[in-house]
Amino acid sequence: MTQADAVPAGTAPREPSRRSARSLLQALEVDTRMLGMIAALAVIWVGFNIMSGGTFLTPRNLWNLSVQSSSIAIMATGMVLIIVSRNIDLSVGAMLGFIGYTMAMVQAEWIPKTLGLGFDQPYTWIIALLVGLAVGALIGGIQGFIVAYGGVPSFIVTLGGLLVWRGLIFRYAQGQTIAPLDKIFQLLGGGPKGSIGAELSWLVGIIACAGILYTLWAGRRRRRRYEFPVRPLWAEVVIGAVGCAVVLGAVAIANAYSWPEALAKAFAEEHGIPWPEGGLIIPTGIAIPVLIMLGVGLIVTYLATRRRFGRYVFAIGGNPDAAELGGVNVRRTIMTTFVLMGVLAAVSAAVQTARLNAAVTNLGVQNELDVISAAVIGGTSFSGGIGTIPGAILGAVVMQSLRSGMLLLNVDSPTQDIVVGCVLVAAVGFDAYMRRRSA
């Protein structure tokens, strides 16, 4: 209602069809930018599917896409908050490498050899993970402290960090690859074994649907209680139905991808199951890194939109001086964004090392570029104050879709880089153009 009032009479849409589309979107209160991104993603997917002769939109490829996107998406959620508060973190790739290397050392060297406790203890994975998270928080905290309290621009601090953390890896690893990793830890990387199977996937899907419906219902009840305008009931129903359909559809796709035959054979032999006629079909379900990514996305979205911390991050991005005068502890907030970024780099480091089942010295190289690109394609503005977590996750999926699609088409790696670079600039340019028009 208020939005409709705010539109000056002169700019009323002329065509009836456009008006109805717009009023539909208004009633749904859907973020049109987000809708545009989803449309762009759909175009990319369908385009690649046609060009690749139908191999892009297969459960197998989409499942791989989800796993490949998760590591970048996890870090992109933190990068949004960094960029929103007018900073940048160029060190995430090097941080990831350093933390991944540390976690690998914990489980492949220190616990089994240095302490003599042996390999594959039940507690190994959790200790390695906790050490990684702590190191991430510490590194992020150091960088954040220098930025927030030392007054050194974040570009410089994290550029220095990039060199320092990467240098430290080379210095201590001396070109060695640390492997193999703990059996349980490996599950964090995904793969058919690092997935939760059909039943649990459906359970996750049902819980997610319940969550969507509860959120809609609770929001409506709250607005009613304060006598604020509420969406029409049909709009709530449409949003709930679309949300649940997307969730359950995604689960169905993940379950439609079954274990590769070699792996299924090995599994059958191991468990003494006779190999059936048409092969053994084991639904893979949602991969664990994807679950981690979704969990991280939910938590960071909550921090960004429902906590003081997030409110301050956006206020600082809009006007740092005003935030300070308004009573916001700007320095502490900025430092916290870097701590969070370090922790998320640790989570991604766990996913990447677990997936490789090793820590290599070039782990995470150029990840900072992918992470920043994902955040920016997802609508995060470098002028500060604007950005969303779901947008950044979608941005990571867009980036990964481009790379994975070009791989399917046998596009060589340099050409891939050229295309991704052009898409990045074009996406931001288009976004800037749309903002100017709407402003």
Add this chain to the structure above:
Amino acid sequence: MNGEEMMVDATVPSGASHPAGDPAPASDAASATARSGVPLVELRDIYVSFGGVHAVDGVTVDLLPGEVVGLVGGNGAGKSTLIRVLSGAHPADSGEIRIDGQRVSIGNPRDAKALGIETIYQTLALADNVDAAANVFLGRELRSRLGSLDDSAMESATRKVMGRLNPRFRNFKTSVKSLSGGQRQSVAIARAVHFNARILIMDEPTAALGPAETAQVHELVAQLKSEGIGVFLISHDIHDVFDLADRISVMLQGKLVGTVNKNDVTKDEVLAMIIMGKQPGEVTQTELAELHG
């Protein structure tokens, strides 16, 4: 305007009223303690320098409950810097701040707010990319038991306070960037008055406003006075100050020229203080004539 002035006079608490027509010399008028006990705010011997420049050079001013003190001076006189000391935006190099006679230390804006000091900055100091409620409650968000932001409660409270300040305000869901100057001013004022401020600092509150909105601000100041709130009003509009202030403190080149009762002086005399740094008694008719020259 006359009607408003009448209302202002009628609502001054008796303890803080200045007997009209009492021809007190400027030096006596400056000492508020002589009239009614402990002042709400005392800024004593405040020094602030930037590099070698003394922006505020040993200034002492005070403020009583329910009183409006106008702080006037030309550009660079140091009035905004002085007030930034009180609002916590820029700590003083030396000097002391007393609230209700108690010495306090104000190191940042949060300290000031904790003491009931609210500021409406000339720039408004709004977070442009969040909505009105988020701005009103910035730094003091309402939260649920688990510590989540209670946006609905904040919006509801904001609707109430805006209903009082600016009943035509409707844009509760848009970022304040897209609001008009007057609407933005309303948000800044709402933020200052919603938390039961005891001391309000208004830095050029009407500089960006049209006549109707200016009148609204005048009404608000009168209302705040009647509630016993002390107001520091910074302005270079001498008419504004004469309309609203009980006493006027004049600054020139970082120093306090003097503090006078509004009713004891003419606008010309205050102008002479602002421009020439002369006390009302010292200024000659020829000099006054030159002011208008």
